[in-house]
Amino acid sequence: DVKVTQSSRYLVKRTGEKVFLECVQDMDHENMFWYRQDPGLGLRLIYFSYDVKMKEKGDIPEGYSVSREKKERFSLILESASTNQTSMYLCASSSGQAQEPQHFGDGTRLSIL
Amino acid sequence: QKEVEQNSGPLSVPEGAIASLNCTYSDRGSQSFFWYRQYSGKSPELIMSIYSNGDKEDGRFTAQLNKASQYVSLLIRDSQPSDSATYLCAVNEGSNYQLIWGAGTKLIIKP
Numbered sequence: 582d583v584k585v586t587q588s589s590r591y592l593v594k595r596t597g598e599k600v601f602l603e604c605v606q607d608m609d610h611e612n613m614f615w616y617r618q619d620p621g622l623g624l625r626l627i628y629f630s631y632d633v634k635m636k637e638k639g640d641i642p643e644g645y646s647v648s649r650e651k652k653e654r655f656s657l658i659l660e661s662a663s664t665n666q667t668s669m670y671l672c673a674s675s676s677g678q679a680q681e682p683q684h685f686g687d688g689t690r691l692s693i694l
Numbered sequence: 695q696k697e698v699e700q701n702s703g704p705l706s707v708p709e710g711a712i713a714s715l716n717c718t719y720s721d722r723g724s725q726s727f728f729w730y731r732q733y734s735g736k737s738p739e740l741i742m743s744i745y746s747n748g749d750k751e752d753g754r755f756t757a758q759l760n761k762a763s764q765y766v767s768l769l770i771r772d773s774q775p776s777d778s779a780t781y782l783c784a785v786n787e788g789s790n791y792q793l794i795w796g797a798g799t800k801l802i803i804k805p
Contacts, residue, residue: 612791623797624738624782631791671737675791680726680745683784683793685737 583608585686587672593692600659602689604672611677613655617668662693696721698785700796709805713770717783717796726786727766731779738782773803
């Protein structure tokens with residue numbers, strides 16, 4: 582089974598802090614994704630990566646950056662956290678085949694105070 | 695703008711009945727179609743994948759795909775209270791690795 586592990590289940594930070602969310606997958610998947618999910622807004626793609634050191638902006642990249650130094654790890658960075666970034670953050674991975682589904686980690690419930 | 699549309703619900707179904715969830719998509723180039731189940735406060739979990747026109751069955755779940763009508767559905771037979779969740783439809787974006795997500799249908803199974 583695919584295992585996608587997110588570093589924290591719950592996280593509380595203060596406005597202006599730099600926040601790191603970590604995601605690791607154990608299936609040697611090429612593709613990794615960061616989403617946020619808010620009530621009534623569904624899943625929104627922040628960034629994704631097709632390969633090590635590669636990154637592409639999703640639909641809502643503003644205020645975020647990412648890092649993928651190793652194939653198994655994809656980090657999401659909130660450069661200067663703001664209260665409107667309070668959300669559920671979901672990491673997913675998929676293989677290099679276009680028809681393959683995405684597999685999700687357990688999510689990080691992030692609160693910015 | 696490529697879209698995936700689902701009725702947000704809630705859809706209320708008696709225990710033991712068949713629950714029918716529907717999804718339409720706009721991108722005619724889509725080749726892969728997925729149903730995910732998401733319990734409240736949890737992450738989405740893949741329950742069905744379908745790639746060809748017709749039906750695909752897995753236990754109590756049946757996915758149906760009609761590419762001509764750009765329509766995919768999920769049937770849940772013998773519905774159980776544990777099936778109560780939000781069901782997300784996802785469609786790949788052409789030959790891309792990205793998925794286009796529906797907003798989800800909330801399903802409630804009444805004992």
